[in-house]
Amino acid sequence: MGKKYEAIRKLVDRDKRYTLAEAVELLPKLKFTKFDETIDVAARLGVNPKHADQMIRSSCALPHGTGKSLRVVVFAKGERANEAREAGADFVGAEDLVDRVLKENWLEFDSAIATPDMMGLVGRLGRILGPRNLMPNPKVGTVTMDVARAVREIKAGRIEFRTEKTGIVHAPVGKMSFGPDKLRENILSLLDTLQRLKPSTAKGKYFKSIALSSTMGPSVRLDTNEVAALLER
Numbered sequence: 281m282g283k284k285y286e287a288i289r290k291l292v293d294r295d296k297r298y299t300l301a302e303a304v305e306l307l308p309k310l311k312f313t314k315f316d317e318t319i320d321v322a323a324r325l326g327v328n329p330k331h332a333d334q335m336i337r338s339s340c341a342l343p344h345g346t347g348k349s350l351r352v353v354v355f356a357k358g359e360r361a362n363e364a365r366e367a368g369a370d371f372v373g374a375e376d377l378v379d380r381v382l383k384e385n386w387l388e389f390d391s392a393i394a395t396p397d398m399m400g401l402v403g404r405l406g407r408i409l410g411p412r413n414l415m416p417n418p419k420v421g422t423v424t425m426d427v428a429r430a431v432r433e434i435k436a437g438r439i440e441f442r443t444e445k446t447g448i449v450h451a452p453v454g455k456m457s458f459g460p461d462k463l464r465e466n467i468l469s470l471l472d473t474l475q476r477l478k479p480s481t482a483k484g485k486y487f488k489s490i491a492l493s494s495t496m497g498p499s500v501r502l503d504t505n506e507v508a509a510l511l512e513r
Contacts, residue, residue: 284312289498297503300467300510303492304460310497316347317456317495319463321470322448324488329443333481336449337442339420340473344462345437347455348390352434353377355394355402355416360427364393367428368435374398381405387412391440393422393430413440439470447488449474456494467492468510475511 288310298306311317327334353371354364355378364372371377371389378401380386385408392409394402394416402416409415416422420440424430441451453466471490478486490507493499 285496285498288312292498292500297501299503299506300464301460303500303502304463304467306500307460307463307492307494307497308456310494310500311456313496315495317497318346318348318452319454319456319458320450320493320495321453321467321490322450322493322499323471323474323490324446324448325443325474325482326484326486326488327443327447327479327482329445329447331481334479335443336474336477336479337417337419337440338473338477339438339440340451340470341433341436341438342453342466342469344454344458344466346439346452347437347458348452350390350434351388352391352393352431353389354427354431355392355398356427357395357398360395360425363428364431367431369393369427369431375401378402378404381408387414389414391422391434392416393424393427393434395425395427396423399423413442441470471507472511 291309307319327336329335351370354369355374356364356372357374361372382404392414399416406415421430439451441449443449451470453470454463487504487507490502490504491499492502
């Protein structure tokens with residue numbers, strides 16, 4: 281670790297569990313880079329992803345967006361393709377885009393949307409898009425006939441997430457420049473969505489641990505009891 285990192289790490293009490301308000305106020309003090317760092321949430325949930333009914337995968341519209349400009353590709357034809365273009369999609373096509381991904385390994389986009397009738401064709405891209413979390417999926421609203429709405433939501437800051445093998449969900453919730461209030465609202469929006477997605481078969485404490493961190497900074501652990509209380513209000 282560099283000297284700057286070691287210096288700011290001392291500002292974080294490793295034995296303390298911070299309230300959400302304390303944590304978002306502390307994050308700017310942990311910044312030592314010149315760029316606008318992304319703030320991430322890592323929530324370890326009381327679920328077992330090995331069981332299909334406890335695998336969480338969904339999306340969340342952050343009230344203040346992510347602060348990142350996303351490139352969206354839409355696999356659609358005809359009227360749906362026109363609607364996607366009008367909504368602001370960066371790339372729209374069908375067989376031509378599928379061939380471009382397959383033959384050129386083209387991946388210059390951050391999110392992919394497809395109409396249901398296109399999935400037979402887009403399915404050929406599974407081995408390429410799947411590992412990169414770019415494969416359209418109905419669970420997160422990216423396989424839909426309402427492509428215009430999906431494009432607008434993603435452009436506005438909708439994020440996708442899923443539980444990893446260890447039951448952890450990682451998700452970006454904004455930029456350091458957002459300030460404490462906007463970050464707090466974005467974080468609560470994500471955690472509220474996770475709470476509503478709690479599987480009925482999940483036993484025991486749901487939020488095992490929650491940590492916030494910036495791109496280059498140390499993590500700040502939250503008081504999960506305080507978070508639970510906030511979500512009940």
